[in-house]
Amino acid sequence: MDRYDAIVVGGGHNGLVNGAYLARAGLRTLVLERRHLVGGAAITEELHPSYWFTTFSYALSLLRPQIIQELELTKHGFLPLLMPARFAPGDDGEYLLFNRDRDETLREIARLSPHDADGYEQYGHDLDRVCQAIRPLLDTVPPDIFSDDPEEVVALAALGSRLRSLDKRTLHNAVRLLTGSAADFLDDYFDSTLLKGYLASSSIIGSKVGPRSQGSGLVLLFHSLGEHDGDYGTWAFHKGGNGGFTQVLARAAEAFGAEIRTESPVERVLTRDGEATGVALADGTEIGADVVVSALDPRRTFLELVDPREMPDDLVEDIRRLKFQGVSSKVNFALDGLPEHPVLGTRPDLYRGFMNIGPSIDYLEHAFDDAKYGRYSDHPYIDCAIQSTIDPDMAPPGKHVLSCFVQYTPYELRASGWDAEREPMADRVQATLERFFPGFGDLVLHREVQTPLDIERTIGLSEGSIFAGEFLAPQMFFFRPAPGWSQYRTPIAGYYQCGSGTHPGGCVMGAPGRLAARQILGDRSRARGE
Amino acid sequence: MIRTTPFHERTSALNETGLWQHWSGHVVVTRYQASDKFEYFAVRNSAGIFDTSPLYKYRIAGRDAERFLSGMLARDIRRCPPGNAQYTTWLDERGFVLEDGVIQHRAPDEFLLTAAEPNFAWFADRVGRLAVTIEEVSLDIGTLAVQGPRSRDLLRRLVPSVSELPFFGITTGTIGGRGVTVSRTGYTGDLGYEIWVDTPDATTAWDAVWDAADGYGVLPYGMGALYMLRIEAGLLLLGADFDSSRFAFNDAHRSTPLELGWAWMFKGLEDDDRPFIGRRALERERADKTSRWRMVGLVVDWEDYERAYSEAGLIPPKDHRPVHEDWMVYDADRSRVGYATSIMYSPVLQQHIALARVRPDLARPGSRVFLEFTVDHHYEQVAAHVARLPLYNPERKTA
Numbered sequence: 001m002d003r004y005d006a007i008v009v010g011g012g013h014n015g016l017v018n019g020a021y022l023a024r025a026g027l028r029t030l031v032l033e034r035r036h037l038v039g040g041a042a043i044t045e046e047l048h049p050s051y052w053f054t055t056f057s058y059a060l061s062l063l064r065p066q067i068i069q070e071l072e073l074t075k076h077g078f079l080p081l082l083m084p085a086r087f088a089p090g091d092d093g094e095y096l097l098f099n100r101d102r103d104e105t106l107r108e109i110a111r112l113s114p115h116d117a118d119g120y121e122q123y124g125h126d127l128d129r130v131c132q133a134i135r136p137l138l139d140t141v142p143p144d145i146f147s148d149d150p151e152e153v154v155a156l157a158a159l160g161s162r163l164r165s166l167d168k169r170t171l172h173n174a175v176r177l178l179t180g181s182a183a184d185f186l187d188d189y190f191d192s193t194l195l196k197g198y199l200a201s202s203s204i205i206g207s208k209v210g211p212r213s214q215g216s217g218l219v220l221l222f223h224s225l226g227e228h229d230g231d232y233g234t235w236a237f238h239k240g241g242n243g244g245f246t247q248v249l250a251r252a253a254e255a256f257g258a259e260i261r262t263e264s265p266v267e268r269v270l271t272r273d274g275e276a277t278g279v280a281l282a283d284g285t286e287i288g289a290d291v292v293v294s295a296l297d298p299r300r301t302f303l304e305l306v307d308p309r310e311m312p313d314d315l316v317e318d319i320r321r322l323k324f325q326g327v328s329s330k331v332n333f334a335l336d337g338l339p340e341h342p343v344l345g346t347r348p349d350l351y352r353g354f355m356n357i358g359p360s361i362d363y364l365e366h367a368f369d370d371a372k373y374g375r376y377s378d379h380p381y382i383d384c385a386i387q388s389t390i391d392p393d394m395a396p397p398g399k400h401v402l403s404c405f406v407q408y409t410p411y412e413l414r415a416s417g418w419d420a421e422r423e424p425m426a427d428r429v430q431a432t433l434e435r436f437f438p439g440f441g442d443l444v445l446h447r448e449v450q451t452p453l454d455i456e457r458t459i460g461l462s463e464g465s466i467f468a469g470e471f472l473a474p475q476m477f478f479f480r481p482a483p484g485w486s487q488y489r490t491p492i493a494g495y496y497q498c499g500s501g502t503h504p505g506g507c508v509m510g511a512p513g514r515l516a517a518r519q520i521l522g523d524r525s526r527a528r529g530e
Numbered sequence: 531m532i533r534t535t536p537f538h539e540r541t542s543a544l545n546e547t548g549l550w551q552h553w554s555g556h557v558v559v560t561r562y563q564a565s566d567k568f569e570y571f572a573v574r575n576s577a578g579i580f581d582t583s584p585l586y587k588y589r590i591a592g593r594d595a596e597r598f599l600s601g602m603l604a605r606d607i608r609r610c611p612p613g614n615a616q617y618t619t620w621l622d623e624r625g626f627v628l629e630d631g632v633i634q635h636r637a638p639d640e641f642l643l644t645a646a647e648p649n650f651a652w653f654a655d656r657v658g659r660l661a662v663t664i665e666e667v668s669l670d671i672g673t674l675a676v677q678g679p680r681s682r683d684l685l686r687r688l689v690p691s692v693s694e695l696p697f698f699g700i701t702t703g704t705i706g707g708r709g710v711t712v713s714r715t716g717y718t719g720d721l722g723y724e725i726w727v728d729t730p731d732a733t734t735a736w737d738a739v740w741d742a743a744d745g746y747g748v749l750p751y752g753m754g755a756l757y758m759l760r761i762e763a764g765l766l767l768l769g770a771d772f773d774s775s776r777f778a779f780n781d782a783h784r785s786t787p788l789e790l791g792w793a794w795m796f797k798g799l800e801d802d803d804r805p806f807i808g809r810r811a812l813e814r815e816r817a818d819k820t821s822r823w824r825m826v827g828l829v830v831d832w833e834d835y836e837r838a839y840s841e842a843g844l845i846p847p848k849d850h851r852p853v854h855e856d857w858m859v860y861d862a863d864r865s866r867v868g869y870a871t872s873i874m875y876s877p878v879l880q881q882h883i884a885l886a887r888v889r890p891d892l893a894r895p896g897s898r899v900f901l902e903f904t905v906d907h908h909y910e911q912v913a914a915h916v917a918r919l920p921l922y923n924p925e926r927k928t929a
Binding site for chain 2: 065068069073074078079080081082084085099100101104128132229230231232239349352388389391392393397398399
């Protein structure tokens with residue numbers, strides 16, 4: 001039987017990050033991927049000849065900068081390209097165009113609402129302060145609040161004193177965001193309907209909440225925690241798409257000595273006397289290892305890769321109660337040219353970043369109303385990016401690829417199923433784009449649709465939940481994925497978890513993979529009495 | 531009165547920001563659009579177009595041109611046969627650098643020398659009885675740089691011989707029906723070319739390049755992006771990283787080529803019997819190891835940088851816009867051991883980088899030093915290590 005120090009199950013970005021860190025520490029590490037390519041939900045494929053789609057995800061969102069340094073990613077081709085603009089079309093030709101010139105952006109906001117120009121600055125500053133306070137948690141294993149271990153008590157006390165060191169306003173803002181609605185928070189700063197719609201859009205991504213739901217503030221805050229080259233809240237587009245990024249990760253992992261095997265689905269984790277001993281592949285091959293790490297979501301980690309009977313009942317119960325509720329789809333288009341905005345035309349600078357179809361909080365909330373009753377949105381929220389304007393290698397010269405992240409498309413449709421509704425839903429998306437960019441349909445050369453059901457089927461994320469478990473307060477930090485199991489361990493010795501279902505959570509962040517590796521390596525040192 | 535370049539009609543039509551700056555008596559674009567960093571990425575990821583016309587250009591011709599230049603230029607011009615270009619420098623008698631530039635060997639008896647500053651008198655006054663003519667042709671030629679990974683694919687559709695053109699090779703062809711010279715040179719450290727076109731033909735050539743670039747993600751880039759690119763490429767800037775010895779008031783403002791990291795220019799100096807200005811001083815410096823400094827790259831330790839700002843409660847800035855000022859460099863004992871002259875956050879390297887002089891004993895890659903930043907209005911010494919120049923050196927540059 002082949003034997004490794006560590007086996008990582010699942011070659012998504014967190015599995016690759018985890019495998020790279022373990023290999024870097026000298027562990028003989030094997031990463032096993034079920035599909036023909038690594039990357040999980042962060043892959044880029046030539047789904048139409050010469051058109052490269054980042055099939056499921058769409059940007060380098062919250063990647064922790066430490067990972068870039070520690071895994072020496074620039075040596076392996078890491079290249080986060082700048083998206084210099086953000087565009088929010090409204091109704092009747094109205095629009096907001098943000099660019100990298102701060103003053104120009106403030107004037108643009110003032111055009112819609114003089115009140116909102118300095119409001120935008122205040123909002124940005126207040127949000128930055130909260131992010132600055134929260135961000136260290138992204139790089140911290142949550143303390144175990146249920147443990148009497150003195151180390152955990154000290155860690156908890158440190159967290160408490162950190163919170164106490166914040167100024168009143170920042171702490172209050174943090175609590176308002178973590179517990180309240182994005183709409184309430186934004187109302188404090190802004191008048192403009194279009195601007196509020198644009199900003200509120202970040203509060204619903206990947207989550208079955210509307211901007212007026214309590215809990216949308218948390219989603220807004222989470223998405224603001226990203227940083228790109230020191231700019232808080234900004235995201236980048238990786239050269240070659242998110243697949244380009246995960247290929248970089250794979251090269252880095254291999255450079256540290258990790259071995260990666262594709263088309264190697266793991267059937268189950270092997271255990272003996274409550275300890276992990278390796279994995280069995282679907283073809284019956286058994287591979288031994290001291291450490292097995294699941295990069296899959298919590299449902300698969302605790303209920304499928306191991307026998308739930310090996311788990312404590314309360315944990316099984318907690319994992320069953322964990323909310324997944326995927327509501328997001330991807331519709332990717334190959335385009336014959338750039339869309340035409342009724343007022344601004346086909347200026348390329350409109351499209352060099354995210355384009356936000358969510359012109360008001362009402363629009364987003366109505367889109368959510370459909371989801372509450374088991375329907376996909378008649379007027380969906382769409383986060384678009386014409387990625388070929390950032391990386392021209394994504395499409396032939398003069399042609400483009402358009403990525404549309406779409407909400408809401410609930411996993412469970414009340415009156416129908418996704419195999420029947422896939423194309424009608426994509427038609428709604430196309431019609432919505434037609435509303436903001438008349439003539440859009442004429443540009444469409446090809447269309448790819450991924451519903452929550454497709455996401456679940458193809459890459460294995462339960463219920464198509466893009467975060468591998470929703471971003472709800474009771475499913476975060478100490479409680480992610482379950483109370484008492486937020487430190488990447490499981491009840492089986494030597495069996496760990498490192499996917500987006502663990503703290504801090506989803507997005508192309510890599511923090512779960514990194515923190516899990518830290519925990520695994522720490523446990524090994526402790527076991528050796530170091 | 532400030533001049534415009536031969537491409538001005540085109541660059542001004544594309545300049546969306548209204549930002550201009552003066553370069554060598556010409557008005558040139560600072561950045562064409564809100565983000566110079568986006569223009570920079572065009573060069574690193576597709577291709578960018580840059581108007582580099584304001585350089586001084588001298589045509590040096592005649593039967594004795596090569597002989598003349600082999601005595602004037604420190605690097606051996608005889609190793610640059612016709613059809614090639616060479617990055618070179620010229621020194622004073624004491625072995626200090628006067629300037630650097632690229633020289634093209636266009637025909638057996640004809641060279642084209644570029645320089646950042648006027649140098650006509652320096653060369654013309656030393657012709658003596660040699661059969662050499664020197665002509666200032668700065669305003670007669672427009673220069674258009676096309677730089678980046680897609681530059682070859684783009685240009686070979688216009689000038690087929692570009693396909694096989696080696697690094698620092700030159701070729702000729704027509705663009706838009708107008709005769710041009712194309713050199714595989716540039717100031718970006720990337721795969722790239724420069725098109726040399728007679729001033730009356732400049733806009734025609736620009737239009738042909740621009741049309742060919744349509745749909746390829748090609749952007750014009752301004753001085754802001756240029757300065758980023760050149761620091762990553764380890765290419766020095768006169769007035770920022772060194773000064774001309776001719777106009778220096780003391781030796782602290784002078785540099786030898788060895789101090790600037792150009793020792794590679796003098797490989798094989800032993801087998802080269804040219805008498806050239808500064809040779810004896812250069813040989814003495816080599817033999818006696820009297821260099822005061824060595825130009826190196828510095829890479830700032832990201833963790834220490836984060837620490838310095840986080841401790842002050844600040845968000846660590848990562849500013850890609852280069853700063854051309856002296857920044858002090860210290861050793862572990864906090865003794866000053868050098869100074870940086872250009873510093874920036876490099877988006878492709880994801881690190882703060884600098885071009886710096888350090889004491890020669892610290893020039894080995896990996897040597898640990900400290901670079902002085904100002905954090906919260908006080909000095910903070912942040913760990914850094916010495917790295918070989920160029921800090922960014924993609925294979926495609928010379929492939």
